Amino acid sequence: MLTPAELVWLLAAVAKGDEIAFERLYTATRAKLFGVVLRILRRQDLAEEVIQEAYVKIWNSAGQFNPALASPITWMASIARNRAIDVVRKKSEVSIEEEPTAMEVAADSPDPLARREMTEELKRLLECVGRLEPDRQKLVLLAYYNGWSREQLAAKFETPVNTVKTWLRRSMMDIRECLGL
């Protein structure tokens, strides 16, 4: 895995249309982005489509990346994850869970990036998530990592959707306050 500084440099080159830089950027980041979207979509075909669209968008909008606002990987993962959430929300009538269980073949490898020291941002965020009630912690993490809808969360927590709405909103506002925003 390249350092964030190297990724910033690559993105700047990509913004100028440097295809070699784009390939290096892809190589350095694809497995992370794929891991993020596959968790949400839980279907390889959909995840591949999303990742393709995301990288085309990254290629086209690299010039909009602002290193003062986000790390390169966070910016890129946001693009991919947003697309994945859009797909999963629009597909809600098609049950994604119906896919064959052959998907459960192997475990993913420990992530080289995650092996490093966690960033300060993550520590702060986890501190604030950790201050929520245990059920709310779970709610927020399930929503983020799995891209679950309020309906899915309501089913999981055996609670009316409106309650989930309230919990989500309250949780996000608590996190905001905890982060001092």
Next chain:
Amino acid sequence: MMAYSEDHIALAAEYALGTLDADERAQVETMMAVDTEFSAIVRAWEYRLGALNQMVGTIEPRPIVWENIKAAIANSAASQARPSPPVEPVAETAAPPVVAETPPMAVEPSTAPAAGHSADSANVILLAGRVKRWRSIASVATALAAALVGMLAVQVYRPEVLPEALRPKPRIQTVEVRVPAPAPSAQYVALLQGGPGAPAFILTVDAATKNFTVRKVGAEAERGKSFELWLISDRLPQPRSLGVIGGSDFTARPVLAGFDAGTINGATYAVTVEQAGGSPTGQPTSAPVYTGKLIETVPAAR
């Protein structure tokens, strides 16, 4: 500067979290397009929550994904350069129905997965023969590599799109060889905390392998002391040691393999301060300083 109501901010946060429905997402995207300040609020939430992705493991996509990305970019460049209709995507029409969703394109030999070539040669040859018959692409060798990857993966996750004769019997799913196709197995996370506030350790358990990893977040053991992790379950007569943790930032072990899923999921995980190297008695010698229970973050396919 426009003042945003708490409703606006909550909406931005829930957009970033991902819990809005399709209509609400479209509304937010429209608002973002017309209001750069609101857009900045949404992005700030996205980047803030994006730190969570550090916890997500990596999974390699298939090489075909890169080929498709390159093709899409070349196409958009070509259509920008000329006003005439864009070039037909390579092989889209020539591709057999099985791989229609991901048209196989030439792969540089260096990017083709080695595993795809070496493993299970009998199946590879069989499939190669079929694919060859269907396809009329000049660069056979490289395209074949790509198509094979597609075929094998399709066999694993979309058996219904294969022609009848090629459809695997359920057992044959193990033909999957080493195509990088796996979805994550269920993952569980526990935040081990001493009270409300920052977790000291983050425990992640993979349900399939029962491997666990512990990341040290804030805790520092006193000199001459060690942190020891325990599994406490009402199904077990006494706490079980999962070993000394925190010596480095990252501890990975398979010791949970001896426990059943119910025990693992229901247990309390506790960290005690022990003498250097861990408790000599096999039992905790002090009260836990950090505890937590597992939260399912990535369920297995239901």
